[in-house]
Amino acid sequence: MPETILAVRGVSKTYGSGHHALDDVTLDIRRGEIFALLGPNGAGKSTLINTICGVVTPTAGTITVGGHDAVRDYKPSRMMIGLVPQELSVDMFETVLATVKFSRRLFGRSAHDAYIEQLLRDLSLWDKRGAKIMELSGGMKRRVLIAKALSHEPDILFLDEPTAGVDVSLRRDMWKLIGSLRERGVTIILTTHYIEEAEEMADRVGVITGGKLLLVEDKAELMKKLGKREMDLALQEPMEAIPPELAEWHLSLENDGHTLRYVFDAQAERTGIPSLLRKLNDLEIGFKDLETSKSSLEDIFVGLTAKKAG
Numbered sequence: 001m002p003e004t005i006l007a008v009r010g011v012s013k014t015y016g017s018g019h020h021a022l023d024d025v026t027l028d029i030r031r032g033e034i035f036a037l038l039g040p041n042g043a044g045k046s047t048l049i050n051t052i053c054g055v056v057t058p059t060a061g062t063i064t065v066g067g068h069d070a071v072r073d074y075k076p077s078r079m080m081i082g083l084v085p086q087e088l089s090v091d092m093f094e095t096v097l098a099t100v101k102f103s104r105r106l107f108g109r110s111a112h113d114a115y116i117e118q119l120l121r122d123l124s125l126w127d128k129r130g131a132k133i134m135e136l137s138g139g140m141k142r143r144v145l146i147a148k149a150l151s152h153e154p155d156i157l158f159l160d161e162p163t164a165g166v167d168v169s170l171r172r173d174m175w176k177l178i179g180s181l182r183e184r185g186v187t188i189i190l191t192t193h194y195i196e197e198a199e200e201m202a203d204r205v206g207v208i209t210g211g212k213l214l215l216v217e218d219k220a221e222l223m224k225k226l227g228k229r230e231m232d233l234a235l236q237e238p239m240e241a242i243p244p245e246l247a248e249w250h251l252s253l254e255n256d257g258h259t260l261r262y263v264f265d266a267q268a269e270r271t272g273i274p275s276l277l278r279k280l281n282d283l284e285i286g287f288k289d290l291e292t293s294k295s296s297l298e299d300i301f302v303g304l305t306a307k308k309a310g
């Protein structure tokens with residue numbers, strides 16, 4: 001069994017306003033994994049991170065970080081965590097190197113120039129070490145936030161919406177970077193509402209909405225278990241309605257009647273495709289093209305949250 005580095009047990013949080021931001025959340029994070037916490041705005045992601053970091057006190061439940069209670073043993077617990085916030089929180093007039101060294105001192109750790117140098121090199125910031133923060137591009141500024149968060153050698157790195165408001169190429173860069181951090185042995189927990197991000201990066205995914213953790217699964221397992229495939233048939237002649245003889249396949253008409261769509265379970269023993277194609281042949285329904293696609297984590301997510309709402 002992989003070592004549990006962070007244990008969240010039955011954690012609830014009700015704010016003074018009476019708002020229930022977290023409802024009985026239980027979660028184990030394994031050392032070395034990338035865990036994506038996926039949820040819409042207001043789901044409780046930031047509240048969960050803040051309780052783990054000891055910034056928000058839970059109303060109920062316990063959190064242990066590397067065996068330290070996040071409330072009672074706040075200091076050693078917090079020492080194990082690096083937090084990359086959404087917003088830039090640095091002195092714009094300070095240099096990169098001074099900013100990162102200062103962060104380390106805030107945690108009361110003695111200077112370790114070789115570590116800081118390696119960190120800045122890994123983040124491609126070493127050449128910019130003398131530059132003032134305000135002179136950096138948006139992507140470089142985000143790297144500085146990561147360097148700051150890692151300056152005190154934490155075991156766990158939280159990335160709160162790492163690529164919010166970032167363009168596509170920078171997003172890919174960030175993903176690569178996060179992957180390389182994992183290779184350094186850092187455990188990474190990222191919050192995101194980009195499903196694509198979870199799909200690309202994570203080993204495991206937790207889905208949170210309305211303060212409840214709906215599920216936690218290995219990403220691959222989740223996609224396999226809930227993954228449906230779609231088969232689209234581009235019809236030779238558009239159709240107005242689906243003939244009753246095709247009822248058992250629960251098809252849908254898309255694209256103004258030009259496409260017949262069949263959704264099937266790729267894991268099932270019988271997909272129903274051969275019999276469907278035979279039936280289409282019997283009915284003399286011709287098609288020009290056939291395309292299948294896997295459902296994405298996005299489809300799964302929408303399905304899950306819809307089920308919950310319904």
Ligand SMILES: Nc1ncnc2c1ncn2[C@@H]1O[C@H](COP(=O)(O)OP(=O)(O)OP(=O)(O)O)[C@@H](O)[C@H]1O
Pocket residue numbers: 015016017019020021039040041042043044045046047048193
């Ligand atoms: N200090 C607070 N006092 C009262 N309510 C709060 C406080 N902080 C957050 N909330 C509420 O708790 C709920 C969860 O907020 P939280 O910031 O944890 O969500 P989130 O998933 O991080 O959302 P986002 O993706 O928008 O950051 C929201 O409805 C929010 O308005």
